[in-house]
């Protein structure tokens with residue numbers, strides 16, 4: 263399958279690198295506004311172009327990775343190339359009707375909003391796929407593609423919004439926890455890189471443990487908290503400082 267990614271920035275670029283590494287049977291073309299953006303993709307063997315329309319013409323599936331406010335102009339530019347193709351827009355927050363209006367009359371075969379997260383680059387994205395126009399066959403095509411670079415969920419509009427905040431913004435939220443825990447580790451006497459190593463391995467291990475055992479997080483908390491011990495004292499101090507409320511408030515804005 264030939265895939266063109268229009269806009270190889272943070273998200274489009276991470277998607278290109280992830281698909282290049284983990285995708286099967288695909289060839290990739292990326293575009294950007296500036297030649298210097300394309301250099302690293304060319305160096306890793308991808309086709310790269312400043313010409314969005316001709317790049318889209320050669321594709322079976324087009325991924326739109328530009329900022330939402332220029333999506334309309336870019337779709338207008340590539341409109342003649344969209345006939346018979348599957349379009350996956352990563353632009354967040356564009357209502358379904360607006361996106362459909364942008365491609366009306368182009369003959370595009372199917373239209374999706376697809377929201378991955380930055381871990382797509384390392385094959386570990388949590389990706390939400392929202393069908394705007396398409397069928398079971400195009401659903402399967404898009405899901406199979408993004409399944410190669412992480413986990414994928416088909417979502418209605420409400421789930422897409424929730425999933426985007428939890429999983430896409432969630433990457434930034436997780437980074438803040440890593441930073442905070444690392445700073446705490448330094449205060450306890452570890453060098454920053456050693457503290458970060460401990461935080462990352464602990465979080466990975468905790469995630470793997472929950473997945474493997476299928477338990478609720480509080481069940482594992484109960485296994486770690488010795489009565490009167492330092493873990494429960496630490497948890498209670500975090501709650502006193504508003505940990506759970508802060509996380510839920512951050513997710514609910």
Ligand SMILES: NC(=O)c1ccc[n+]([C@@H]2O[C@H](COP(=O)([O-])OP(=O)(O)OC[C@H]3O[C@@H](n4cnc5c(N)ncnc54)[C@H](OP(=O)(O)O)[C@@H]3O)[C@@H](O)[C@H]2O)c1
Pocket residue numbers: 268269270271272273274275293294295296297299314327328329330332336352353354355377378379380430
């Ligand atoms: N970042 C995330 O975690 C994330 C997650 C989910 C969805 N998204 C969505 O992904 C989209 C991109 O976000 P981002 O953070 O990746 O933005 P970004 O880093 O600014 O990337 C945008 C890319 O678009 C390119 N571009 C700009 N004008 C163009 C044009 N006329 N033709 C071709 N390419 C053009 C830019 O090229 P140059 O680099 O050469 O200027 C840049 O590479 C947004 O719509 C956002 O809502 C982002």
